[in-house]
Amino acid sequence: MSDPSTIRAAVLDRPGVPTRIEALELVPPGPGEVRVRMAAAGVCHSDLHVRDGDWDREGPIVMGHEGSAVVEALGDGVAHAFPGLRPGVLVALSWLIPCGRCRSCRAGRVWNCSDSPSYTHRMPSGRAALRRAGGGDVLTYCAIGTFADRQNVPAAAAIPVPDGTPPEVAALIGCCVTTGAGAALKTAEVRAGSSVAVIGLGGVGLSCVMGAAIAGAARIVAVDRVAAKLDLARIVGATDVVLAAADGETTVAAIRDATDGGPDTCFEAIGLPATIEQAIACLPTGATACLVGMTPFGARASFEPFPFVDGGRRILGSNYGSADPAADFPRYAALHLAGRLPAERLVTARIGLDDLEDAFAAMRRGEGVRSMIRFD
Incomplete structure (x- = not known):
């Protein structure tokens, strides 16, 4: 030594x-x-x-x-x-x-x-x-x-x-499982029976899907521009999928259509200003955008404040899935061994x-x- x-x-x-x-x-x-x-x-x-x-x-x-x-x-x-x-x-x-x-x-x-x-x-x-x-x-x-x-x-x-x-x-x-599943289970505290959308299906986004499924969300809409990732999202818990369009407004409309007017919680798991703005734009009144994806330094996104405030909408930032690693890592491993993750x-x-x-x-x-x- x-x-x-x-x-x-x-x-x-x-x-x-x-x-x-x-x-x-x-x-x-x-x-x-x-x-x-x-x-x-x-x-x-x-x-x-x-x-x-x-x-x-x-x-x-x-x-x-x-x-x-x-x-x-x-x-x-x-x-x-x-x-x-x-x-x-x-x-x-x-x-x-x-x-x-x-x-x-x-x-x-x-x-x-x-x-x-x-x-x-x-x-x-x-x-x-x-x-x-x-x-x-x-x-x-x-x-x-x-x-x-x-x-x-x-x-x-x-x-x-x-x-x-x-x-x-x-x-x-x-990293990615704790970040994504924790965003659903701990940061946003997805409710059983609620509706969820996840924009971006990398490792973190698909982990958001799995976390929402564990939480008992009734509808989980997975959104990506790559068809193969949509197929994988269905395997890990998504109930519906949306192939993202080049036009952001079209994608937002498709998310709303799939969730009876908009999801209770929308997770952005890419870290791009355009998709952050889509996550906010698709929200119905009283709903939450949970931002999980990490942007380049200096990137900015925008939204119109009046309908956001008037509709009681929320934005949450989620770092590391609100994790206490010493407690949460064994918990997620146990969920995997039980066939739930x-x-x-x-x-x-x-x-x-x-x-x-x-x-x-x-x-x-x-x-x-x-x-x-x-x-x-």
Whole structure:
């Protein structure tokens, strides 16, 4: 444990340039840290935002924030503070660990933590977990950097999941499932018997569909411009589908027609100003638009205030599905094992680490739902 280990990882020197696969030195886990062997990592649209320069991030940095891993070694103090963590345990990795001190954490809203060490892309101690052989720190995205075959992560980010949870499902629970299903179950609190529309059927949008189905929504309308994604939405719980038109007004009209005048809750799961505006425009009186998709920095959407206020409509922002990862990750895994959360359907391609740039290109073209990097 005294010598650093060599790992393979996808490194981004700065936003807007291609990633490179590099050999890096992984230092031993420090106090409060866990060394893990990555099992599976999903390629998320947030990774693409950073890769393409939509979001500014410090570099060099190992990309990836959706993953599952097997615990290899514990740093000092971990066994006592986190008794569920031991070598051989499968964990889902959380890209947000609460600071426990800020206003949101004190109020129990850990998903809104404003001072999470995850946002520094370093370990909670402030050190980087990785370095290049010639010297120089390499950061890890959200302190977990899942596009690597092994990694050090904060112990608080490693959440054990129930026995029998498939590694790919555990990885998806680490981001898109929790973000989407939680938006329906926790942020918007979809009511049994209500109507729901979901605009955008990537991993997060399809997870919104699954969450609405678990909540007992009577009508779930899935909206996308790709017919294959509409077929998949039906499999995971949608009752109706709308093939999005080039004209936004046509799409809004189709959503209204499918929901008796408009859905009680409309989820926007893409992060585009045009579709955000459609989610708001399709609402009947008293209804809610829940914004889940992440836009590029600086993007703006607009709506007409008078009918919005006069009709008692609402807009909710949903970050990480209002998740408390330590409590919610095992809950979503249990729902999967019970057959109620078919998250495995989201994986449409299995790839190696060297295929990452091809996965980004497919995402830009709107192909598939989730590319999953396997490390076995």
